[in-house]
Amino acid sequence: MASAKVNIAIRCRPFLQNEEQDDAVQVSAHREDKDGEADGFVSVVNPRDAREKFRFSFKSCWDQSNTQEEIFARDVRPILEQVLSGYTACIFCYGVTSSGKTHTMQGSPTEPGIIPRVVRYFLASGWGAERSGVKVAVSYMEIYRDEVYDLLVARAEAPKLPVREAGGQIFVANLSERSITAPQQFEELFTVACRSRSTGSTLLNRASSRSHAILTIRVQLTRTDGTMTEGKINLVDLAGSENNKLTGNDPSRMAESSAINRSLSVLGQVVDALNRNLSRVPYRDSKLTRILQPFLGGNSMSLLICNIAPGAKFRQDTLNTLNFANRTKEVENRPVQAAPTKAPPKPKPTQTHQRRYSELPRPRTSMLPAPPAPLARQLPPRPRSSLLPAPPPPAFARSTSSSRRMSALPSSGSGSHIPTLATPVRPQRHASALSQEDIQRQIADAVQREVKRQVEERLAAAAEARKEEEAMMLRERRAWENKAREAEVLKKRVEELERKNTVTTDISADDHTVAQILSPDGNEKLAQALVVAARTVQDKGQLDKALESYKRALQYVPNNKKLQVRIEEVKSAMEEGKTLKQFKRDRVARATGSKASSYQGLSVALGKHKRPRSKTVPGSYDADAESENEPPRRLEAFRSLTEMTLEYAKGPPSAHKRRKSNRGNPFPPPLIEVEDSPMPIGEEMNDGGKPKLARSRRVALQEVQNVDL
């Protein structure tokens, strides 16, 4: 078959008893065929604008009134015919919690869902035109918190099962498989298995599935022409995505919930990667996607049933589900049909055998735990009773481990046989041919062999896990070593460039190159190192060297305003022949009208502190030079300081506020001219410096208020 896109069906459940009803989500299930295709759509009121509706069209839309039978007849049955002709298929139910996935997949005794219908359909499909028999076998697993468990094994004994890959096939190792001969037998088996499935109560669903459940049905159809086809179908009831606010989950439920949401998110990523034709599809990121790999972009056919719940309460989840459906409908599979093989010759039972065999009571295989297949396989051949021909071997005697392993695989087309649907209990008449002692010995041998096999298997699994872990560690170490090597090369290169540059004052082109090579983080670190170097020489009074280092640092962080200011300061200090400290002190004094810093300057201006005479900066206010009979000048200075202090006491304004407040302000904050970008003093400070400045100015304001003029 050529490529086939994943089929999508949308199903909206009815409102439940305690739910508030509204029209937020509406399904229009036309059921009109357009060119042989059904056409329907779902409309959802936009949560942000009630006048607007989102509309999603799909081939198959089912509303509250549609029955299980309708869905089965229209969407599921055609797939089953393909499975009988040798294809592998998968049907998933996807949706938010309590949207009706389990109802659709399992149903109830009065409204059976897809699973019981599929089993009945297969069991009944062996007889008709050109058909001469069918064999059906099932396996059932759940993925709970990203671990796989066999649901056909009592939960207390069910170990975590590994997912493996061999010959390009992915399978769950040691998953058991049971032959099914009658619907009643399956129902009993399935009821028991479902009880083992992890469910729990949430605010949204009293019996919420806490795991993804996958039922695999393998079916072999024999035809009258002596050929046989084998197909397989996976029926997947996914756990629902959950909004913990709505479900009211407790911590243990939350852990389950996060595992569920995580695996579903990987499922979404897989779909996205397939749609975008990415080279890496993250199938391996969760067990769910690993197991479902053949059904998403693989060699099988798939139907995704998206369950939605009505009403505004679930509207966002409904939109998410419909978006997922929209994306998934673009995913393409390439279904491969298994070629028919020759059916094995039927045993020719004698009359005696037939009579005796059919006389045996039919055990309830579904309720019995199956003996492990290899145990039966390895039993020595039964001694033939002298007159009787050998009866057909019991089911498990022919169930090979490979057939058990295939349970999670798409049909390989190899024609592997489903075991004869007979009883796992050995007929007594054969047992009676052996002495009690022989039986005991054989059982002991078989048990020993089985224990040995299991131990070997576990050891092999542990060795494989160890190997994987080692490989991962090796990969990590190599990655780390590579990084270290790269860093070393880069460091050497930088050192080399540094060496070259120390003799020049101009910024060489190499600095720009280094800045381009380094990451932003690396640039910052290098700049910091250069600033530290600059400070060291600056403290020694070597301003020219400091300037050179600062300039080079700026190449790595060209937008750093503090550094730009610092360079200008150093340049100015050099021009004025001062140390940087002196220059800064004088600048503040110039800006505040005093030689001292704002607070000290103010105190001095008010005559509170005596300060040694110093050189007067032309144009600045010199408190010492002031005489007692110059009150107007002192008053003028005081007013100016008060205004300025009031302005600063507000704290450093934001750039926006500052721009706004400076409009028409007669006392704008002092500006330091840095090339084209004038910057107020507060700007050059770091965040810790600004509050300190504001505090000191607030103190200054108090001083001003206490002045007795």
Ligand SMILES: Nc1ncnc2c1ncn2[C@@H]1O[C@H](COP(=O)(O)OP(=O)(O)OP(=O)(O)O)[C@@H](O)[C@H]1O
């Ligand atoms: N089509 C339907 N008709 C009638 N009742 C329905 C339908 N679909 C779902 N329900 C009811 O809604 C409730 C929730 O359904 P169900 O348990 O199937 O949800 P779910 O999606 O499997 O939830 P979770 O993910 O939590 O397991 C059940 O009581 C079920 O009987």
